[in-house]
Amino acid sequence: MNLPFAPQSFAALLVMVMTLAHGSVSAQESFRVELGRDGETLGDMRPVFLKFESRPLPAISPLEVARRYQKLFESSDEPEVRIDALNRLNNIRNRSGEDVGFSEEREAAIYEEVLESYESILAKGSFSGRLDELLYQMAKAHALTGQPEQSIARLKQLVGLYPNSELVPEARFRIAEAAFSAGRYAEAEAGYRQLLEHDSHQELAAKARYMLGWSQFKQGNPAWARASASFTAVLDQQLPDHSALANPPAHSMDMLEDTFRVLALMASRQSDARTLADWLDGRESSAWQHLLYDRLADLHAVERRYERAVLVNNAFVSEFPGHTASPDFLAQSVSYWQLAGNTSKALAARDDYIQRLGAEARFQTMTPEQKGLWAQYSRFLADHYYATGTDLSSRNQTAAASEAWAKAAHYYERLAPRSEQAGELLHLAGDARLLAGDRTEAVRNFRAAAYDHRHGDSRDSAWAAIRIVREDLELASGENRTATLLVLSNEEQRYAEAFGPDQRLSGLRADLANRWYDLGEFERALHYASSTLTWERAGVTERYAAWLVTARIRQKNNEFGLAERAWRQALPLADEASQDAESQRRSLLEQLASAIYQQGEKAARAGDATLAVAHFQRVEGVMPGSEIAIKARYDAANTLLRASDWLAAINELQRFRIDYPSHELTPETSEKLVLAYQESGQGLKAAEELLNRSETLADPWPTRLRAAAIFHAEGDSASRNQLYKNWLAVAPTPDSADEHVQHQTMRQRLIESGDSVIAVREQLLARERASQWHSDGTLKWAADAALFFGAQTAERFAGIALVHPLEQALARKQAAMQQAQEYLQEAESFAGDGVRSEVLYRRAELYRTLASDLMSSEVPAELNEMEAMQYQMLLEEEAFPLEEEAMALHARNHERIPTEGFDEWIQRSLEALATMHPGRYDRQLRWMSWTTDTNQGGS
Known part of the structure; x- marks a missing residue:
């Protein structure tokens, strides 16, 4: 637009405004056909848009040729010459596919200008060019005008006069198309059929066959049989094989897509799968x-007719049981029942999938994904x-309950041979x-899991x-008891050979020794000692030696x-028995103290x-002040900790610290006190213990950060925040992902507690920008900070x-x-994606606000009325x-x-669209989607 009277400042302003615009203008395709979109009823339905494509020209430059014909058209006064030039221009454009000649706007005016010349030339009956092309261009001119x-x-005149013209x-096609657009569907059907019967134009034949189906479909139910034949012919042509x-x-x-859709719609309005068959x-x-x-089933599912959708799936599986897609239809039924909220039928559908496809021969024909789904359903059930x-x-x-557990076992057992986790299953x-209650089968499964299908917990x-x-041994008696004990001994031996030493195995061996002893098997370790002690005439030395042997063997067997x-x-x-009585006595006391101490350990292991505490405390009475007595005191406190007797453990630990301030175990009491304080609900004391300990450490911050974590758990935000701020003030740049996440977590918590929010947000955002490490959490926090500053800036904008x-x-x-x-x-x-909806909304609002502000901006006072307008x-x-x-x-x-899916920001966008474009968006919508991918959904 030329404004010779505009001041320089006004022109400069226009340049600045134009730099904000991002819209583009695309030239429209001339002489095209658009068949419309879906309607809300079957009668309103329209096929998809069919595009006519240009045919190739030889590798020459059409631009120069077009330029010459354009010049000829503009300079000549002869109608025939001008028409011929215009025809040739259009032929060049159509064949080259390039935008040559007149622009679309100019072309429409040109055709309106020369339409009279067309009629004049046609009336004369003489034309140096081809009359069929003249008629075609006249048709185009009429269409454009x-x-x-x-x-x-x-x-029609072209078809009648020149039936052999290319x-x-x-x-x-255009004649039939016009009939279709005018609602004369029978006439359109005849036209499309005539094209298919007489012409061999491959591309148009494909489109005509497709539109033939639509013409038949639009004539209503009586013509749907013909429509189905036409549409299936389209599919046969376009999808002739699996490739x-x-x-x-x-x-x-x-x-x-449109063909599958309309076939499914016709079938759904008739007899569903029976119609397809x-x-x-x-x-x-x-x-x-x-x-x-699949499309028919999906149509029912989208319209919430889940039972009908499942019936379609079942019909396909019954009709084509060996088809590679049959498992996918069975799986799709599971998904439909889940969408319907029918849990019991979804379970039954999973079982149906497993039963139908479980036979080995059928199972081996399935794809890895289908086999995986079979395993998934089995595990789910x-x-x-x-x-x-x-x-x-x-x-x-x-x-x-027993019946349900038996079913669970059946599915686990059936799945195991086909799973890499056979042992776990x-x-x-x-x-x-x-x-x-099936103990025999239980043992068989446990043995197979332990020895035939080794896994991470095979020991268990x-x-x-x-x-x-x-x-079983506890319930056995007589010969059956002996037989069961032999079985248990064999199990112990097999376990030992397979897995080696085990604490549980040690207890089992002790148990077996006792049981064999109860049955009279004295040869195991105690034969000689027992025979010696039962001999009434044994002397002091012999009995002393026998008791020593007995004691050593019992202790070795953890008895x-x-x-x-x-x-x-x-x-x-x-x-009496020893020459060095004092030394022997001390050795015996050490062994006795050890036996008592080990009884305490055994009781602790047994829970x-x-x-256990009673045994540990008895040790000091045997050897007061000894190293084993001190260790027993320490272990008594540990046992109280493991037993969750926190207050007693705290008292024992504090006593130990007072009684043995210089012992090497004393520093370890601090950590145990922290645990006891925490577990007893005295988190703040635990934090204080950590802070006190940190004062003695060369690097206090790991311990202080633990205290900060406890303050966080206890809800003491002030103490936590102070430690956080002190640490962040001196913390080096993180050199690992964990450290980065730790620092960002601290900043996020400071933000959430309202402590130095703006500054901390800026630090968090800056650190995330600069870091090479990220986590989902830190990225989310950084995104929130960026959104916060974005929203602030948008408000300022x-x-x-x-x-x-x-x-x-x-x-x-x-x-x-x-x-x-x-x-x-x-x-x-x-x-x-987590913030894309909000980002799109806020970005859109920036543009909308700028557009609104431009429209409402002040008009320069120095402009006159025309300039202002x-x-x-x-x-x-x-x-x-x-x-x-x-x-x-x-x-x-x-x-x-x-x-x-749907969220708040999409809702806001829809509200904005409803305001900006109410004709399109201010209405109720229903979303439907379909994909040709086979359904591999899980349970």
């Missing part, structure tokens, strides 16, 4: 037939029935069998089998109570804290009024907008792209609904 009826009339296929199905032609994707009956197997069933059994048992429904099966599996046999009794029996005999001098105000506003954009984009770079019009022109950009960003938020 808004005369569709005359355009179709010329196309332009006839397209003319016939084409795997890589369908990109240009046909919309047509294929009738359509496919008598045909050879097609690569695409399973997609037709196993875990479900295990949990169900546990729940029923808690409600004293014993019989039902068999262990679970054993546990379920045991809970169900083996021990579970031992535990069951030991429990410390018997060992203590033996040491005590030997102690009074030492004076009997009271007995919105508050900048566009007043005179406008150049300065606009510069400030643009700078604020740029800074807000940078913050928002930074937030998105940190959090991605043109100034306002220019502002509107510059604001329009900004509004378009705002709408585009809001629309992108809108488009995220099918993939990302």
